Amino acid sequence: MSTETLYIKSIQSTTKDAPVRVTMQMGTNEHDLFFESKDIQLANNMDAFLTLALLPGMKHTDILVVDGEVSPRLLESINTLSDIYRSWHPSLHSVKIEKATPVKKTDTKEQRVGVFFSGGVDSFYTLLKNRDEITDLIFVHGFDVDIDDNNLHEKTLTMVRDVGSHFGKRVIEVKTNLRLSFLEKYVGWGILGHGPALTCVGHLLYPYFKRIYIAASYAYPNLHRPSGSHPLIDPLWGTETLEFVHDGCEANRIQKVAMISEFDKALQSLRVCYENRDGAYNCGQCGKCLSTMISLQAVDALDRCTTFNTGLDIKRVSQLLILDSGRINLTTSLEALEQNKDYGELYQALKLVLNRPQWRTKLMRETRRIKSQLSNVFTRIKPGKD
Template sequence: MLMEGLRTAHAWWASWGGMPPQAPVIESLSGGRAVDLTMPRRAVACLSGGVDGLHMLLRNRQLYRPSDPAYIREALFVHGFDIGKRVSKPENAHFRMALALLEPVAAETGLRLIQCRTNLRHLPSKLGFWANRHNGAALAAVGHAAMLGPAFLFIGGTYHVSDPVPVGSHPAVDGLFSSQRVTVIHDGSRFSRLEKVRELSRWPTALAALRVCPDNIGDRANCGQCEKCLRTRLELLAAGVEETTAFGPSLTPVELWNEAVPQPIGDRAIRYQDLLPPLRERGLSALCRVLEERIIAYEERVAEGARWSGT
């Protein structure tokens, strides 16, 4: 089942471009450990402290009872993906800090955090391969390795189904990494990012644990000034959250956008569209113009037929 899914995942990637049409040979080891597939399934989540994963956990608690197999009881927190992705920079202190941020969330929801380590990102790859093709497969690989018995593995969806951007974690692809033992679930794609932030705005513990920054600067979970931090701050503002411990004030100066977000910005501009109405209601016309410029630049690239995927 998994081998056939991998071949289909490669077919998806090849259809997006940048990959050879012929799938690589997949070797299968015979005589692996036997697993009793009649055992009760457990539910495990991939959790880093980002919007998608925290919203996935929130919705899981709303949808399922503790006695249900899909009730998430454990979460994988991985060193070697966004933290420790370079051999020369292990970032162990940052990993411990990020893990500590999630502990109140785990305590409140009855979740067991499982620390995992991988060197997958230490392998050589082309620029952009991780974000555009690899990260969904990598999450699934860690899940398969970390769990011994039958399980559901929940991965938080990134984009809304109306904007199925061809990136590494995708609603049509993640489930293809399932086996007879582990069912991979790409969860939450019916919600836009702003909808997720609005729902999380009513969960103070999650807001305090938010960690979206890719830069891993010092002892701070979020730098507050990169594109992803600036966008998340505006999403919080649009959701009615004026200030958080994770970012400080939600309102972002226009000057920061001009410095941190040069054009073209790629498919991340899709998420700016939802921000325009609530920001206009607040009279933030200058910020709206900055976002509109990025949206127009992205749409022009798409109209030209360019295959463009942001990170």
């Protein structure tokens, strides 16, 4: 265990519309973070920075210095949050929080209800399920859309604003460098960081919101695994005036896909790809794209979905190397395909993938990785290349 201290240094701006800035000082390393939005005035809120700093603090320090006002409810939840995280990740330890001044949040201006929205299956499901209550879509530039990827950012923001306009919701875009410039330097994104990152942004929207939905990735039968966003964790980040709701665990992947397929706008906007090969919105070739296309096919909706570059290639499906959480989603698709006799070839290909022993899948993944590395080396040393 290190004996370093993590200092949160909030920077007060005198200009009304200036970005919110904070410096996280981990030992001798300083991380300058910014948060900006053209759609709303963000609050310089220490609750946000404590939320963001807790996990890096639990990983690398003993003391977390929070020199400012913090919600007493959030402060009281820190012990429970620490207990849960430590039970999942024994490498984490409790940190002592110093200098925090408990001050209740009361200054509510509006009672808006938001959802973090990126256009994927989970966030579409939560938006559509709660569409009568939700007033705002919150899109964060710098999380799953890289902060420097202007092309993908423009396409994604256009989609989010179009969906907002269609369903009569406001759209708030928040741009931040917190992921690459701080959080991922200390903790993993999927397994730990993304939940606190979302709730950090949520706290910056104080005092406009009373509730913000965070779309679940897993259904209730599959919640035994640790995750950065979880129904045990997310509500604990709330304050006296702002509630975070982990939503959608009642539905598995195929049930979510079936529900959103009832809405043409969802099928014309769906965005699931993280690889974005050749700058594609959905490349149609990566595991996430193929997995979603299989689910859409299983509920007879793929032909109405207009956001994939290519058709579903059965050969690519049979070459999928799926482990862990990906298997859970595809198992629900296999069950649906078993009932749908129109896609026998797809059913057989997917069955083959899911019946493959995990050790063999791991071995094939490793072989594929080495081949890809060798190919890159040969490309670099090819005559004629600088």
